[in-house]
Amino acid sequence: MAPIPGSGLAKGLAVTLRTMTKKSHTAQYPDAQPDLPPRTRGVIGLFEENCTVCMLCARECPDWCIYIDSHKETIPAAAPGGRERSRNVLDRFAIDFALCMYCGICIEVCPFDALFWSPEFEYAETDIHDLTHERDKLREWMWTVPEPPALDPGAEEPKELAAARKAAEKLAATRAAEATQAPRAAGADPAPPASGTDEPQPPAEGGTA
Template sequence: MTPSQQPSGRHFPGSGLARGLAVTLRTMTRKTVTARYPDVEPDLPPRTRGVIGLFEENCTVCMLCARECPDWCIYIDSHKETVPPAAPGGRERSRNVLDRFAIDFSLCMYCGICIEVCPFDALFWSPEFEYAETDIRDLTHERDKLREWMWTVPAPPALVPGAEEPKEYAAARKSADRAAAQQAAEAAAAKTESDRPEDGETR
Protein backbone atom coordinates (compact mmCIF):
# COMPACT_ATOMS: atom_id res chain seq x y z
CA MET A 1 0.00 0.00 0.00
CA THR A 2 1.47 3.34 -0.99
CA PRO A 3 1.46 6.30 1.40
CA SER A 4 -1.27 7.96 -0.68
CA GLN A 5 -3.52 4.94 -0.10
CA GLN A 6 -3.14 4.98 3.67
CA PRO A 7 -6.44 5.71 5.47
CA SER A 8 -6.65 9.14 6.99
CA GLY A 9 -6.80 9.45 10.77
CA ARG A 10 -5.44 7.15 13.44
CA HIS A 11 -7.16 4.03 14.74
CA PHE A 12 -6.41 3.16 18.31
CA PRO A 13 -6.65 -0.42 19.55
CA GLY A 14 -10.20 -1.13 20.74
CA SER A 15 -11.75 1.94 19.07
CA GLY A 16 -14.09 -0.25 16.97
CA LEU A 17 -15.31 -2.03 20.11
CA ALA A 18 -15.93 1.31 21.80
CA ARG A 19 -17.98 2.59 18.85
CA GLY A 20 -20.03 -0.61 18.82
CA LEU A 21 -20.77 -0.33 22.54
CA ALA A 22 -21.81 3.29 22.06
CA VAL A 23 -24.33 2.24 19.41
CA THR A 24 -25.62 -0.47 21.74
CA LEU A 25 -26.08 1.97 24.61
CA ARG A 26 -27.95 4.44 22.39
CA THR A 27 -30.25 1.70 21.13
CA MET A 28 -30.99 0.41 24.64
CA THR A 29 -32.42 3.77 25.67
CA ARG A 30 -34.87 4.00 22.75
CA LYS A 31 -38.45 2.73 22.75
CA THR A 32 -38.84 -0.71 21.20
CA VAL A 33 -40.55 -1.01 17.81
CA THR A 34 -41.10 -4.75 17.97
CA ALA A 35 -44.50 -5.73 16.56
CA ARG A 36 -46.44 -7.91 19.02
CA TYR A 37 -47.61 -10.33 16.37
CA PRO A 38 -49.79 -12.47 16.54
CA ASP A 39 -51.39 -10.77 19.58
CA VAL A 40 -51.64 -7.52 17.61
CA GLU A 41 -52.69 -7.68 13.97
CA PRO A 42 -50.31 -5.83 11.64
CA ASP A 43 -51.56 -2.72 9.88
CA LEU A 44 -51.02 -3.84 6.30
CA PRO A 45 -50.99 -1.52 3.27
CA PRO A 46 -54.15 -1.73 1.15
CA ARG A 47 -52.29 -3.28 -1.81
CA THR A 48 -50.63 -6.02 0.20
CA ARG A 49 -49.98 -9.22 -1.78
CA GLY A 50 -51.16 -11.95 0.55
CA VAL A 51 -53.22 -14.57 -1.26
CA ILE A 52 -55.18 -14.66 -4.52
CA GLY A 53 -58.97 -14.84 -4.57
CA LEU A 54 -61.04 -16.20 -7.46
CA PHE A 55 -64.28 -14.57 -8.62
CA GLU A 56 -65.46 -17.67 -10.46
CA GLU A 57 -68.43 -16.06 -12.21
CA ASN A 58 -66.09 -13.86 -14.24
CA CYS A 59 -63.79 -16.68 -15.34
CA THR A 60 -64.23 -17.62 -19.02
CA VAL A 61 -61.51 -20.32 -18.98
CA CYS A 62 -59.41 -18.32 -21.44
CA MET A 63 -56.28 -19.90 -19.86
CA LEU A 64 -54.40 -16.60 -20.14
CA CYS A 65 -53.41 -16.56 -16.45
CA ALA A 66 -52.06 -20.14 -16.63
CA ARG A 67 -50.10 -19.44 -19.81
CA GLU A 68 -48.52 -16.24 -18.47
CA CYS A 69 -47.63 -17.64 -15.02
CA PRO A 70 -43.80 -17.85 -14.80
CA ASP A 71 -43.99 -20.69 -12.26
CA TRP A 72 -46.73 -22.72 -13.95
CA CYS A 73 -48.53 -23.00 -10.63
CA ILE A 74 -52.08 -22.44 -11.96
CA TYR A 75 -54.05 -25.54 -12.93
CA ILE A 76 -57.25 -25.19 -14.97
CA ASP A 77 -59.54 -27.91 -16.32
CA SER A 78 -62.71 -27.31 -18.33
CA HIS A 79 -65.15 -28.86 -20.76
CA LYS A 80 -67.39 -27.52 -23.52
CA GLU A 81 -71.16 -27.32 -23.27
CA THR A 82 -73.73 -26.45 -25.93
CA VAL A 83 -75.92 -23.48 -25.10
CA PRO A 84 -79.37 -23.37 -26.73
CA PRO A 85 -80.20 -20.31 -28.84
CA ALA A 86 -81.34 -17.28 -26.90
CA ALA A 87 -84.11 -16.56 -29.44
CA PRO A 88 -86.15 -18.83 -31.72
CA GLY A 89 -84.35 -19.47 -34.97
CA GLY A 90 -80.97 -18.66 -33.49
CA ARG A 91 -77.90 -20.84 -33.53
CA GLU A 92 -76.60 -22.95 -30.69
CA ARG A 93 -73.41 -21.77 -29.07
CA SER A 94 -70.65 -23.63 -27.26
CA ARG A 95 -69.01 -22.32 -24.14
CA ASN A 96 -66.24 -23.43 -21.80
CA VAL A 97 -67.35 -24.57 -18.35
CA LEU A 98 -64.83 -24.43 -15.52
CA ASP A 99 -64.16 -27.79 -13.85
CA ARG A 100 -61.06 -26.99 -11.84
CA PHE A 101 -59.14 -23.86 -10.93
CA ALA A 102 -56.28 -24.32 -8.48
CA ILE A 103 -53.19 -22.34 -7.47
CA ASP A 104 -50.16 -23.98 -5.86
CA PHE A 105 -48.92 -21.36 -3.40
CA SER A 106 -45.83 -23.43 -2.63
CA LEU A 107 -44.64 -22.51 -6.13
CA CYS A 108 -46.22 -19.06 -6.51
CA MET A 109 -43.76 -16.16 -6.32
CA TYR A 110 -46.51 -13.53 -5.88
CA CYS A 111 -45.55 -11.58 -8.99
CA GLY A 112 -49.20 -10.71 -9.71
CA ILE A 113 -48.93 -11.35 -13.46
CA CYS A 114 -52.02 -13.59 -13.44
CA ILE A 115 -54.10 -10.81 -11.89
CA GLU A 116 -52.78 -8.19 -14.29
CA VAL A 117 -53.37 -10.20 -17.47
CA CYS A 118 -56.86 -11.46 -16.57
CA PRO A 119 -59.13 -9.61 -19.03
CA PHE A 120 -62.34 -10.42 -17.14
CA ASP A 121 -61.38 -9.46 -13.56
CA ALA A 122 -61.63 -12.96 -12.12
CA LEU A 123 -58.52 -12.78 -9.88
CA PHE A 124 -57.88 -10.36 -7.01
CA TRP A 125 -55.26 -9.79 -4.33
CA SER A 126 -56.27 -10.36 -0.72
CA PRO A 127 -54.09 -9.09 2.16
CA GLU A 128 -54.58 -12.36 4.07
CA PHE A 129 -51.27 -14.11 4.65
CA GLU A 130 -51.98 -16.56 7.48
CA TYR A 131 -52.41 -19.78 5.53
CA ALA A 132 -49.27 -21.70 6.41
CA GLU A 133 -49.61 -25.49 6.39
CA THR A 134 -47.66 -28.40 7.86
CA ASP A 135 -48.14 -30.38 4.64
CA ILE A 136 -46.95 -28.76 1.42
CA ARG A 137 -49.75 -30.46 -0.52
CA ASP A 138 -52.29 -28.37 1.41
CA LEU A 139 -50.86 -25.20 -0.15
CA THR A 140 -52.62 -26.06 -3.41
CA HIS A 141 -55.89 -24.14 -3.07
CA GLU A 142 -58.75 -25.40 -5.19
CA ARG A 143 -61.45 -23.10 -6.55
CA ASP A 144 -63.70 -23.44 -3.48
CA LYS A 145 -60.88 -22.22 -1.25
CA LEU A 146 -59.96 -19.48 -3.73
CA ARG A 147 -63.59 -18.35 -3.72
CA GLU A 148 -63.52 -18.06 0.08
CA TRP A 149 -60.55 -15.70 -0.17
CA MET A 150 -62.74 -13.30 -2.16
CA TRP A 151 -64.51 -12.37 1.08
CA THR A 152 -61.21 -10.96 2.38
CA VAL A 153 -60.48 -8.80 -0.67
CA PRO A 154 -60.70 -5.14 0.43
CA ALA A 155 -63.17 -2.83 -1.23
CA PRO A 156 -61.75 -0.51 -3.89
CA PRO A 157 -60.93 3.04 -2.79
CA ALA A 158 -63.66 5.65 -2.79
CA LEU A 159 -64.55 7.19 -6.11
CA VAL A 160 -63.34 10.61 -7.06
CA PRO A 161 -66.38 12.81 -7.81
CA GLY A 162 -67.33 12.32 -11.45
CA ALA A 163 -65.19 9.19 -11.91
CA GLU A 164 -66.42 6.00 -13.54
CA GLU A 165 -67.73 3.13 -11.46
CA PRO A 166 -65.05 0.55 -10.48
CA LYS A 167 -64.92 -2.31 -12.96
CA GLU A 168 -65.19 -4.80 -10.09
CA TYR A 169 -68.65 -3.45 -9.23
CA ALA A 170 -69.77 -3.45 -12.85
CA ALA A 171 -68.52 -7.02 -13.37
CA ALA A 172 -70.21 -8.25 -10.20
CA ARG A 173 -73.48 -6.56 -11.11
CA LYS A 174 -73.36 -7.99 -14.65
CA SER A 175 -72.78 -11.50 -13.30
CA ALA A 176 -75.63 -11.13 -10.80
CA ASP A 177 -78.01 -9.86 -13.50
CA ARG A 178 -77.02 -12.72 -15.79
CA ALA A 179 -77.63 -15.30 -13.04
CA ALA A 180 -81.00 -13.73 -12.16
CA ALA A 181 -82.09 -13.73 -15.82
CA GLN A 182 -81.09 -17.38 -16.19
CA GLN A 183 -83.06 -18.35 -13.08
CA ALA A 184 -86.10 -16.43 -14.32
CA ALA A 185 -85.90 -18.16 -17.70
CA GLU A 186 -85.64 -21.58 -16.06
CA ALA A 187 -88.60 -20.80 -13.80
CA ALA A 188 -90.69 -19.64 -16.76
CA ALA A 189 -89.78 -22.77 -18.73
CA ALA A 190 -90.71 -24.98 -15.79
CA LYS A 191 -94.06 -23.19 -15.39
CA THR A 192 -94.82 -23.54 -19.09
CA GLU A 193 -94.02 -27.22 -18.92
CA SER A 194 -96.29 -27.72 -15.91
CA ASP A 195 -99.18 -25.82 -17.57
CA ARG A 196 -98.98 -27.83 -20.78
CA PRO A 197 -101.85 -30.38 -20.98
CA GLU A 198 -100.86 -34.01 -21.17
CA ASP A 199 -101.92 -36.29 -24.05
CA GLY A 200 -105.67 -36.92 -23.94
CA GLU A 201 -106.27 -34.21 -21.36
CA THR A 202 -108.54 -31.28 -22.15
CA ARG A 203 -108.78 -28.01 -20.30
Protein backbone atom coordinates in the same frame (compact mmCIF):
# COMPACT_ATOMS: atom_id res chain seq x y z
CA MET B 1 -6.47 15.32 7.54
CA ALA B 2 -5.87 11.82 8.81
CA PRO B 3 -8.74 10.24 10.71
CA ILE B 4 -8.38 10.00 14.44
CA PRO B 5 -7.54 6.46 15.49
CA GLY B 6 -10.56 4.75 17.01
CA SER B 7 -13.14 7.25 15.61
CA GLY B 8 -14.99 4.53 13.68
CA LEU B 9 -15.28 2.42 16.83
CA ALA B 10 -16.58 5.42 18.75
CA LYS B 11 -19.24 6.13 16.10
CA GLY B 12 -20.38 2.52 16.17
CA LEU B 13 -20.64 2.53 19.95
CA ALA B 14 -22.62 5.78 19.80
CA VAL B 15 -25.15 4.18 17.46
CA THR B 16 -25.38 1.19 19.79
CA LEU B 17 -25.96 3.41 22.83
CA ARG B 18 -28.69 5.41 21.05
CA THR B 19 -30.43 2.21 20.06
CA MET B 20 -30.21 0.75 23.56
CA THR B 21 -31.88 3.78 25.09
CA LYS B 22 -34.87 3.71 22.68
CA LYS B 23 -38.04 1.85 23.60
CA SER B 24 -38.66 -1.22 21.46
CA HIS B 25 -41.83 -1.51 19.37
CA THR B 26 -42.20 -5.25 19.12
CA ALA B 27 -45.61 -6.45 17.93
CA GLN B 28 -46.74 -9.38 20.04
CA TYR B 29 -47.85 -11.58 17.16
CA PRO B 30 -50.18 -13.51 17.03
CA ASP B 31 -51.91 -11.71 19.92
CA ALA B 32 -51.57 -8.42 18.03
CA GLN B 33 -52.24 -8.61 14.31
CA PRO B 34 -49.87 -6.59 12.10
CA ASP B 35 -51.14 -3.48 10.35
CA LEU B 36 -50.61 -4.51 6.74
CA PRO B 37 -50.50 -2.08 3.79
CA PRO B 38 -53.44 -2.21 1.36
CA ARG B 39 -51.37 -3.82 -1.42
CA THR B 40 -50.13 -6.74 0.66
CA ARG B 41 -49.61 -9.92 -1.36
CA GLY B 42 -50.94 -12.55 0.99
CA VAL B 43 -53.09 -15.04 -0.92
CA ILE B 44 -55.01 -14.98 -4.21
CA GLY B 45 -58.80 -15.03 -4.26
CA LEU B 46 -60.94 -16.18 -7.18
CA PHE B 47 -64.16 -14.46 -8.26
CA GLU B 48 -65.53 -17.39 -10.22
CA GLU B 49 -68.39 -15.52 -11.89
CA ASN B 50 -65.92 -13.35 -13.83
CA CYS B 51 -63.76 -16.22 -15.05
CA THR B 52 -64.22 -17.04 -18.76
CA VAL B 53 -61.60 -19.83 -18.83
CA CYS B 54 -59.41 -17.82 -21.21
CA MET B 55 -56.33 -19.56 -19.71
CA LEU B 56 -54.26 -16.36 -19.77
CA CYS B 57 -53.32 -16.67 -16.10
CA ALA B 58 -52.16 -20.28 -16.48
CA ARG B 59 -50.16 -19.53 -19.64
CA GLU B 60 -48.42 -16.47 -18.20
CA CYS B 61 -47.59 -18.03 -14.81
CA PRO B 62 -43.77 -18.42 -14.59
CA ASP B 63 -44.07 -21.33 -12.13
CA TRP B 64 -46.95 -23.16 -13.85
CA CYS B 65 -48.74 -23.40 -10.51
CA ILE B 66 -52.27 -22.70 -11.84
CA TYR B 67 -54.36 -25.69 -12.90
CA ILE B 68 -57.55 -25.11 -14.94
CA ASP B 69 -59.98 -27.66 -16.38
CA SER B 70 -63.13 -26.83 -18.36
CA HIS B 71 -65.61 -28.17 -20.86
CA LYS B 72 -67.74 -26.63 -23.60
CA GLU B 73 -71.47 -26.22 -23.18
CA THR B 74 -73.97 -25.46 -25.92
CA ILE B 75 -76.43 -22.62 -25.35
CA PRO B 76 -79.68 -22.83 -27.34
CA ALA B 77 -80.66 -20.01 -29.64
CA ALA B 78 -82.32 -17.06 -27.92
CA ALA B 79 -84.81 -16.52 -30.76
CA PRO B 80 -86.38 -18.81 -33.35
CA GLY B 81 -84.09 -19.19 -36.31
CA GLY B 82 -81.09 -18.05 -34.31
CA ARG B 83 -77.78 -19.82 -34.02
CA GLU B 84 -76.66 -21.91 -31.06
CA ARG B 85 -73.68 -20.70 -29.09
CA SER B 86 -71.01 -22.50 -27.10
CA ARG B 87 -69.26 -21.34 -23.97
CA ASN B 88 -66.54 -22.63 -21.67
CA VAL B 89 -67.66 -23.89 -18.27
CA LEU B 90 -65.11 -23.95 -15.46
CA ASP B 91 -64.61 -27.38 -13.88
CA ARG B 92 -61.45 -26.81 -11.85
CA PHE B 93 -59.38 -23.80 -10.85
CA ALA B 94 -56.53 -24.47 -8.42
CA ILE B 95 -53.38 -22.64 -7.34
CA ASP B 96 -50.42 -24.44 -5.78
CA PHE B 97 -49.06 -21.94 -3.27
CA ALA B 98 -46.11 -24.22 -2.58
CA LEU B 99 -44.87 -23.25 -6.08
CA CYS B 100 -46.30 -19.74 -6.32
CA MET B 101 -43.72 -16.95 -6.07
CA TYR B 102 -46.37 -14.21 -5.56
CA CYS B 103 -45.34 -12.23 -8.61
CA GLY B 104 -48.93 -11.17 -9.34
CA ILE B 105 -48.68 -11.72 -13.10
CA CYS B 106 -51.86 -13.81 -13.13
CA ILE B 107 -53.81 -10.97 -11.51
CA GLU B 108 -52.39 -8.38 -13.88
CA VAL B 109 -53.12 -10.31 -17.09
CA CYS B 110 -56.67 -11.37 -16.17
CA PRO B 111 -58.87 -9.35 -18.57
CA PHE B 112 -62.09 -9.85 -16.60
CA ASP B 113 -60.98 -9.15 -12.99
CA ALA B 114 -61.42 -12.69 -11.70
CA LEU B 115 -58.30 -12.78 -9.48
CA PHE B 116 -57.56 -10.49 -6.53
CA TRP B 117 -54.93 -10.12 -3.83
CA SER B 118 -56.00 -10.77 -0.26
CA PRO B 119 -53.83 -9.63 2.67
CA GLU B 120 -54.45 -12.93 4.51
CA PHE B 121 -51.22 -14.82 5.08
CA GLU B 122 -52.07 -17.32 7.81
CA TYR B 123 -52.61 -20.46 5.74
CA ALA B 124 -49.57 -22.56 6.61
CA GLU B 125 -50.07 -26.33 6.43
CA THR B 126 -48.27 -29.33 7.86
CA ASP B 127 -48.77 -31.19 4.57
CA ILE B 128 -47.45 -29.57 1.42
CA HIS B 129 -50.30 -31.04 -0.62
CA ASP B 130 -52.78 -28.93 1.35
CA LEU B 131 -51.19 -25.78 -0.09
CA THR B 132 -52.96 -26.49 -3.39
CA HIS B 133 -56.15 -24.47 -3.00
CA GLU B 134 -59.07 -25.53 -5.16
CA ARG B 135 -61.68 -23.07 -6.45
CA ASP B 136 -63.92 -23.45 -3.37
CA LYS B 137 -61.05 -22.41 -1.12
CA LEU B 138 -60.03 -19.62 -3.49
CA ARG B 139 -63.62 -18.36 -3.43
CA GLU B 140 -63.50 -18.18 0.38
CA TRP B 141 -60.47 -15.88 0.16
CA MET B 142 -62.58 -13.41 -1.84
CA TRP B 143 -64.41 -12.44 1.36
CA THR B 144 -61.11 -11.20 2.78
CA VAL B 145 -60.20 -8.98 -0.19
CA PRO B 146 -60.31 -5.32 0.94
CA GLU B 147 -61.89 -2.52 -1.03
CA PRO B 148 -59.55 -0.78 -3.48
CA PRO B 149 -57.78 2.23 -1.97
CA ALA B 150 -58.96 5.69 -2.94
CA LEU B 151 -57.21 7.44 -5.79
CA ASP B 152 -54.56 10.01 -5.07
CA PRO B 153 -55.84 13.60 -5.26
CA GLY B 154 -53.85 14.25 -8.43
CA ALA B 155 -54.60 10.91 -10.10
CA GLU B 156 -56.46 10.73 -13.40
CA GLU B 157 -60.05 9.57 -13.23
CA PRO B 158 -60.61 6.03 -14.57
CA LYS B 159 -61.94 5.95 -18.13
CA GLU B 160 -64.92 3.83 -17.09
CA LEU B 161 -66.09 6.42 -14.55
CA ALA B 162 -65.56 9.28 -16.98
CA ALA B 163 -67.60 7.51 -19.67
CA ALA B 164 -70.38 6.66 -17.21
CA ARG B 165 -70.53 10.24 -15.93
CA LYS B 166 -70.62 11.64 -19.47
CA ALA B 167 -73.48 9.30 -20.41
CA ALA B 168 -75.41 10.24 -17.25
CA GLU B 169 -74.98 13.96 -17.93
CA LYS B 170 -76.16 13.51 -21.53
CA LEU B 171 -79.23 11.58 -20.38
CA ALA B 172 -80.04 14.21 -17.75
CA ALA B 173 -79.74 17.00 -20.34
CA THR B 174 -82.06 15.14 -22.73
CA ARG B 175 -84.69 14.65 -20.03
CA ALA B 176 -84.47 18.30 -18.97
CA ALA B 177 -84.99 19.41 -22.57
CA GLU B 178 -88.02 17.13 -22.94
CA ALA B 179 -89.48 18.43 -19.68
CA THR B 180 -89.05 22.04 -20.88
CA GLN B 181 -90.72 21.40 -24.22
CA ALA B 182 -93.73 19.60 -22.71
CA PRO B 183 -95.30 22.69 -20.96
CA ARG B 184 -94.80 24.78 -24.09
CA ALA B 185 -96.70 22.24 -26.17
CA ALA B 186 -99.52 22.10 -23.59
CA GLY B 187 -99.94 25.89 -23.38
CA ALA B 188 -99.75 26.68 -27.12
CA ASP B 189 -102.44 28.96 -28.69
CA PRO B 190 -105.25 27.07 -30.43
CA ALA B 191 -105.35 27.15 -34.19
CA PRO B 192 -107.57 29.91 -35.75
CA PRO B 193 -111.04 28.75 -36.89
CA ALA B 194 -111.52 27.83 -40.49
CA SER B 195 -113.01 30.49 -42.72
CA GLY B 196 -116.81 30.38 -43.20
CA THR B 197 -117.59 28.17 -40.18
CA ASP B 198 -117.61 30.11 -36.92
CA GLU B 199 -117.76 33.72 -38.19
CA PRO B 200 -121.19 35.48 -37.75
CA GLN B 201 -123.20 35.56 -40.99
CA PRO B 202 -125.26 38.63 -42.13
CA PRO B 203 -129.05 38.22 -41.91
CA ALA B 204 -130.92 37.11 -45.01
CA GLU B 205 -132.99 39.61 -47.00
CA GLY B 206 -136.42 40.29 -45.54
CA GLY B 207 -135.47 38.70 -42.29
CA THR B 208 -134.65 40.19 -38.92
CA ALA B 209 -131.27 40.50 -37.45
